[in-house]
Amino acid sequence: MDLRVGKKYRIGRKIGSGSFGDIYLGTNIISGEEVAIKLENTKAKHPQLEYEAKVYKALSGGVGIPFVRWYGTECDYNAMVIDLLGPSLEDLFNYCNRKFTYKTVLLLADQLICRIEYIHARCFIHRDIKPDNFLMGIGRRGSQVNVIDFGLAKKYRDPRTHLHIPYRENKNLTGTARYASVNTHLGIEQSRRDDLESLGYVLIYFCRGSLPWQGLKAATKRQKYDRIMEKKMATPNNILCKGLPGEFWMPQQQIQSQQQQQQLAAQQKSSAPQLQQYSDQRLQNQRAMYQPSQSYAANPKAQQPPAQTQGGNPAWL
Known part of the structure; x- marks a missing residue:
C-alpha cells in the first residue's frame, strides 16, 4: 500500500520511536529526497506533535535545528515531515x-x-x-x-x-x-x-x-x-x-x-x-x-x- 502524507511524502520503513510517536523513513515523490516522518495517533492521551512542530517553526533558521517541511493530519494520525538526520x-x-x-x-x-x-x-x-x-x-x-x-x-x-x-x-x-x-x-x-x-x-x-x-x-x-x-x-x-x-x-x-x-x-x-x-x-x-x-x-x-x-x-x- 502506498501511504502518503502531505500529498507528496511517501511513508517507508520505521526507523525510530519515542514516548510520543514513531518515526519513519519518507521520500519526496517529486524530488526523490529522503526525509523523516513522525507520526502520532490523533487519539493519543497527550498529543504533542502539533506543539512540537510550532516550536521547530519558532526556532527555524538556527544551525542544527531541523527544518519542518510539512505538518498536518492524515486519517487517524498527526504527521510531521522533517529533515532526515544521522545517528544520535x-x-x-x-x-x-x-x-x-x-x-x-x-x-x-x-x-x-x-x-x-x-x-x-x-x-x-x-x-x-x-x-x-x-x-x-x-x-x-x-x-x-x-x-x-x-x-x-x-x-x-x-x-x-x-x-x-x-x-x-x-x-x-x-x-x-x-x-x-x-x-x-x-x-x-x-x-x-x-x-x-x-x-x-x-x-x-x-x-x-x-x-x-x-x-x-x-x-x-x-x-x-x-x-x-x-x-x-x-x-x-x-x-x-x-x-x-x-x-x-x-x-x-x-x-x-x-x-x-x-x-x-x-x-x-x-x-x-x-x-x-x-x-x-x-x-x-x-x-x-x-x-x-x-x-x-x-x-x-x-x-x-x-x-x-x-x-x-x-x-x-
Whole structure:
C-alpha cells in the first residue's frame, strides 16, 4: 500500500520511536529526497506533535535545528515531515565502545553549548537534554550536531517583554531522570540553568562511560526517581568529576557549589531527616535566586545571551 502524507511524502520503513510517536523513513515523490516522518495517533492521551512542530517553526533558521517541511493530519494520525538526520550521540557512544576521547567530548561540547545557547536566545528551554536527542547530520553536514525532540520544550520568558516565568514548586519531573537537574528532582520550575546542568551530566557521562546514579533499583518509578535524586545530591563534584580536567568542574560548580555537595554527603550519612532539611533549605535559596531583579525589568536586553562564548564556557552563565 502506498501511504502518503502531505500529498507528496511517501511513508517507508520505521526507523525510530519515542514516548510520543514513531518515526519513519519518507521520500519526496517529486524530488526523490529522503526525509523523516513522525507520526502520532490523533487519539493519543497527550498529543504533542502539533506543539512540537510550532516550536521547530519558532526556532527555524538556527544551525542544527531541523527544518519542518510539512505538518498536518492524515486519517487517524498527526504527521510531521522533517529533515532526515544521522545517528544520535548515544548511538555513536555505543559504537565507540562507550568511550569518547577528551578531544571528541570537547568538540561536541562546543557545538552543544551553541545549540542550547541559541534555543535559550529564542526564549525556549529544552527540558530533555540527553544524548538521544542530539543527532549528527548526513552528507555534507555529517559533522554537525542537531537538536531534536522539542515536545517538552517550554518558553521561559516572554519574547517581547523578556519577563521570566514565575518561580513555582511541586512540579512533576519533566525530562529524563538520569540527566535531570537537582532542582527538577526537587519539583522547582525549570529554567536555563537546568538545561545546562543536564548538559554537564551528559558531558561527564561521555567522559566516564556512566553516571554514579545509573542502575539504581526501586519498586516504583517514583521511588527510583527519589533514589536518583538522593544519589545526585550526595555525590560531590570531586567524585563526579574524578580524573577529569578542571574545565569539567566549572559548570557544575556554578550550578551547585562543591561545598554544598560535600556538606550534603555528610548529612545523608548521618540521617534521612537531615537530607530533607537540606532539600528544604535549597528550596528557600532557590526562591530568593529566582526572583528577577529590578534592573532586569528595566533593561531586559541586558539579560540576553551574547552570540559567542568565552573560555570554553557560555559567557551568559
